[in-house]
Amino acid sequence: MSNTKNTPDSQGSQQTQESQETNNSHDSQEPHKDSDRHTADEHRPSPMEVLRQARAQLTELTGLAPEQVSSFEQTEDGWSLEVEVLELARVPDTMSLMASYQVELDAEGQLTGYRRVRRYERGRADARGR
Incomplete structure (x- = not known):
């Protein structure tokens, strides 16, 4: 009850x-x-992890080994890098053909796009003011 x-x-x-x-x-x-x-x-990957991933992914896609990263910044959408690669080895080495690639990655470090922005000989300095 x-x-x-x-x-x-x-x-x-x-x-x-x-x-x-x-x-x-x-x-x-x-x-x-x-x-x-x-x-x-x-x-979320650290900046160093993003750099490593960008280099590895660019190598896999282009077959070109990055020599250095000359620009690296975080953007609203992820990361933006400028990577220098050896496009054509010549003798002497100062005549080798280099290229700068603009590489875009998302916030997780996955490559979303790349494009070559310039080509130059390794031994040539940029024009003044550039």
């Missing part, structure tokens, strides 16, 4: 308790969402 009566007052009290329990279960899920954000941030 139960001492409680099933009156509208007691039903309202039960509904309030149930809604508080539901809200508490939602509140307990909120920190989980924050931890997901922290986990995603933890998996």
Whole structure:
């Protein structure tokens, strides 16, 4: 037997308790969402990892080995790099043909595009003012 009566007052009290329990279960899920954000941030590659990935991906796509990264910056969409590669080896080495490639990567370090922006002989300095 139960001492409680099933009156509208007691039903309202039960509904309030149930809604508080539901809200508490939602509140307990909120920190989980924050931890997901922290986990995603933890998996974001460091700048050095981005550089390594960019060099490896550019080599795989072009068959050209990067010699140096002359420009590197974080953008709204990810990363932007300018990479110098040896396109044609010549003797003497100062006559070898070099190229600069603009490389774009997403926030995770995956290559999204590249293009050659200039070619030059290794032994030639850039024109003044450039």
